[in-house]
Amino acid sequence: MSFDFALIATSLPKILQGLGLTLNLLVVSTLLGLLLAVGILLMRLSQHAWLVWPAKAYIYFFRGTPLLVQLFIIYYGLPQFGLLRHSFLWPLLREPYWCSVIALALNTAAYVSEILRGGVLGVDKGLIEAGKALGLTKFQRASRITTPLAVRLALPAYSNEIVSMLKSTALASTVTLMEMTGVARTIVADTFAPYEIFIAATIIYLVLVWFIQTAFTLIEGYANRHVRKG
Template structure:
């Protein structure tokens, strides 16, 4: 194992971290913004609209993201109407194709995650909000969605971690993020073992930091308060009082 090559790989592959984080962050933000209204439609709208959203999530969750990326980047370029449209300015750029694919895929997964969270909110809370005079939009914004997000956060954390790892697929459309830089370096050095060990270590570091951040956010959003507060507020066991007995005659 060439340790010097691994040190060189750390310096080279680190230059791709910025693109990896950019793709991941923008995809998650766009996917989350798209998934919120879709989750409400999926959970509470009439069956025709709910089935339409289900069809979208079923397709994107049931097919590999690599296939979706190839269809968008390589497939649409074969259609003359697409090349002649105003969308070709975006679809011919690998960055925007990757971002669009990742966003749609993340939105499909997040929609189902939030839908399960919305359906888990007790109906008594929404009935109480209606009794207080809150409108449906106010109830959704102030009551239903915050509780559903708190319920869905652990599952959404898995989606965030999955998107960090899934961003490596951008290398297949010539983008030089971490995996793209690794493939380029392997083609020059013919040493895939050392270089991909470094690439895996970088991804592991990113996912570990993300998991810790999500766990911290879960603690902050917990109804019992932060973990330190819960420990301080935990009731102490009561001391057993001595048993008083009276002598029998």
């Protein structure tokens, strides 16, 4: 099998036309998912069962079902309900962009909440007790001890989730969005050369992943700047 390297080269700028939408989906859904994840985390850490169990059910559902299925349920399934079509949500649910953002945000929130919970549980209990001994309030202990340490512990896993989210944005092409994978599929339909086109798309995704991993490496280095090796 021979590859048309010229076609790969000429396809790169065409696929990059969908880069803006890919990054838009990544940033918006990640921010919304993070906000939702914090709320789910607080419910998960609550002492009240009526808060804990809904959070567990949410996490179980969105971690236990494929993201593609979740996207199809939102995009194809929810419009079947007349109540939704006549509600204030319909302007969002009829748009493939917002359906994709909602699906991505709901999915990542389940994963990120567990990542953050792992960070919180990883904080040394002795530090919390030391804060109590110093007379710090519960809010002060959370803001000055638990949160900074939990975030630092969660960063490596969270960076992996961001990379996973980047790759998940490709699913938006299944609901007609022309992000990078959607553009690549359009080019394939015109050229009948799937190998070259998707190799070009792969190169772009690999470069984006490298930038994300490098950025998080720098962030982790800054967060751990006070740690000294023996």
